[in-house]
Amino acid sequence: MDFLGFSSASYTFRVIIFLSLFFFLCNGFSYPDSSLFYTHHHRHNLAKHNYKDALTKSILFFEGQRSGKLPPNQRMTWRRDSGLSDGSALHVNHLNFPQGFQFSMEKYELEIDLDSVDLVGGYYDAGDNIKFGFPMAFTTTMLSWSVIEFGGLMKSELGNAKVAIRWATDYLLKATSRPDTIYVQVGDANKDHSCWERPEDMDTQRSVFKVDKNTPGSDVAAETAAALAAAAIVFRKSDPSYSKILLRRAIRVFAFADRHRGTYSAGLKPDVCPFYCSFSGYQDELLWGAAWLQKATRNLKYLNYIKVNGQILGAAEYDNTFGWDNKHAGARILLSKTFLVQKMKTLSEYKGHADNFICSVIPGAPFYISQYTPGGLLFKMADENMQYVTSTSFLLLTYAKYLTSARTVVHCGGSVYTPGRLRSIAKKQVDYLLGDNPLRMSYMVGYGPKFPRRIHHRGSSLPRVASHPAKIQCHQGFSIMHSQSPNPNFLVGAVVGGPDKHDRFPDVRSDYEQSEPATYINAPLVGALAYFAHSYAQL
Numbered sequence: 001m002d003f004l005g006f007s008s009a010s011y012t013f014r015v016i017i018f019l020s021l022f023f024f025l026c027n028g029f030s031y032p033d034s035s036l037f038y039t040h041h042h043r044h045n046l047a048k049h050n051y052k053d054a055l056t057k058s059i060l061f062f063e064g065q066r067s068g069k070l071p072p073n074q075r076m077t078w079r080r081d082s083g084l085s086d087g088s089a090l091h092v093n094h095l096n097f098p099q100g101f102q103f104s105m106e107k108y109e110l111e112i113d114l115d116s117v118d119l120v121g122g123y124y125d126a127g128d129n130i131k132f133g134f135p136m137a138f139t140t141t142m143l144s145w146s147v148i149e150f151g152g153l154m155k156s157e158l159g160n161a162k163v164a165i166r167w168a169t170d171y172l173l174k175a176t177s178r179p180d181t182i183y184v185q186v187g188d189a190n191k192d193h194s195c196w197e198r199p200e201d202m203d204t205q206r207s208v209f210k211v212d213k214n215t216p217g218s219d220v221a222a223e224t225a226a227a228l229a230a231a232a233i234v235f236r237k238s239d240p241s242y243s244k245i246l247l248r249r250a251i252r253v254f255a256f257a258d259r260h261r262g263t264y265s266a267g268l269k270p271d272v273c274p275f276y277c278s279f280s281g282y283q284d285e286l287l288w289g290a291a292w293l294q295k296a297t298r299n300l301k302y303l304n305y306i307k308v309n310g311q312i313l314g315a316a317e318y319d320n321t322f323g324w325d326n327k328h329a330g331a332r333i334l335l336s337k338t339f340l341v342q343k344m345k346t347l348s349e350y351k352g353h354a355d356n357f358i359c360s361v362i363p364g365a366p367f368y369i370s371q372y373t374p375g376g377l378l379f380k381m382a383d384e385n386m387q388y389v390t391s392t393s394f395l396l397l398t399y400a401k402y403l404t405s406a407r408t409v410v411h412c413g414g415s416v417y418t419p420g421r422l423r424s425i426a427k428k429q430v431d432y433l434l435g436d437n438p439l440r441m442s443y444m445v446g447y448g449p450k451f452p453r454r455i456h457h458r459g460s461s462l463p464r465v466a467s468h469p470a471k472i473q474c475h476q477g478f479s480i481m482h483s484q485s486p487n488p489n490f491l492v493g494a495v496v497g498g499p500d501k502h503d504r505f506p507d508v509r510s511d512y513e514q515s516e517p518a519t520y521i522n523a524p525l526v527g528a529l530a531y532f533a534h535s536y537a538q539l
Contacts, residue, residue, distance in 0.1 A: 061491060087118050087208055090117065128193060149527055151234070165231050176224060181210055291334045320361065384498075386521050392426075400419035457487070497513055
């Protein structure tokens with residue numbers, strides 16, 4: 001590596017010693033890692049992994065999760081059209097009774113929503129055939145953030161990433177087409193999970209569930225607003241008219257989320273729980289949504305909203321898990337940019353909030369509270385743990401980018417950690433996922449010589465329609481689900497839940513905690529892989 005443009009090894013060594021001593025004397029902190037003084041590009045021949053190939057496959061995965069009418073250029077060719085009547089018969093998830101209603105059919109007329117709405121499209125969240133709006137919106141936000149931060153490095157894959165985002169946003173526009181209403185789920189999850197059938201064959205009830213002013217859902221609404229706002233930034237230059245449509249809808253949806261407060265799982269508990277309950281409440285999504293609208297609109301209204309409501313919405317809470325349910329850490333990192341890069345001193349506190357999160361995941365740092373497996377994988381929980389690996393890796397790389405731009409570091413008590421240290425931690429996580437682990441297994445389907453062959457995924461595990469055109473009935477597929485035979489269809493790019501806390505992975509199809517892929521695992525990984533592919537001159 002070159003150091004500040006000099007090629008002399010001896011001179012470089014003396015300069016590093018001088019700068020390190022100067023840094024220590026001026027700050028009184030522990031010795032920072034020397035990557036503060038190095039550029040973060042690496043020679044191509046040092047790369048252990050083909051990050052470009054992994055990037056391509058991580059985006060391709062989304063085509064395997066598509067619902068609706070598939071386009072002629074569909075690359076995951078074992079999939080076929082599905083869910084073409086979604087929204088045609090709305091599920092009555094609540095009745096709108098007048099205030100003080102008593103059960104007198106003569107006195108009051110019930111308002112029952114029996115019309116239809118076009119809800120064709122979108123993504124199945126994981127290995128089932130349900131369209132859950134909450135994780136789909138988060139997936140969209142993170143795919144968009146990946147492109148916003150690292151899309152300039154993606155080159156030929158940028159177009160594919162935008163297609164993946166638009167497949168989601170086209171659906172989210174449909175789901176928010178009516179004011180003060182969001183259609184947040186298509187399909188009865190309990191009935192769907194009692195079947196093991198291809199999405200092309202599914203015959204379970206395609207119930208539609210919604211939130212509105214009578215059954216609020218600030219969490220799913222604010223996340224949807226975040227997704228639309230983030231995507232508006234992605235398409236601002238390439239498709240300005242579409243970007244404006246997304247942004248206008250994001251503004252309207254966020255206003256609804258803020259005006260009618262409540263968690264969506266309170267009113268829809270039997271239908272969304274235990275699948276995607278809002279355990280963290282809705283405050284984190286309001287902060288997250290406001291942060292994205294501030295970024296997308298540059299309107300001082302949202303900046304003031306954050307200043308006034310930030311603490312109430314949990315900006316300073318000490319939680320260190322970032323995923324489809326809890327957005328606090330992501331909001332802190334995103335808002336830190338307004339201070340670090342855009343120099344808005346009114347949000348200077350978010351540098352400290354962001355540091356606190358980062359410190360919690362740096363091994364050995366003050367305030368370090370995260371758990372790692374013996375093989376070095378960040379471990380948050382047994383169910384779909386890899387989602388936290390990819391989301392945390394993305395935040396580490398993104399914050400490192402902001403810190404580098406601001407020429408500053410992370411402060412953890414009396415210790416200092418540089419952007420380079422954050423990148424090295426993220427790289428170790430991504431490399432573990434791709435095969436640098438005790439089992440020497442890639443946890444991405446189709447990447448490397450050894451990867452999961454029995455993923456918990458209906459479409460992947462059952463014969464494709466082309467080879468088995470006859471319908472596979474609801475319970476008929478369970479014989480295959482419980483078998484030891486490998487999946488006949490590769491869901492290329494799918495990242496599964498991953499190993500347990502002891503680095504063990506049984507590759508058993510029925511083990512949904514470890515073997516099921518999900519869109520929100522891949523979405524932040526797209527940005528991380530783009531960064532490393534560029535850093536090692538693979539793009």
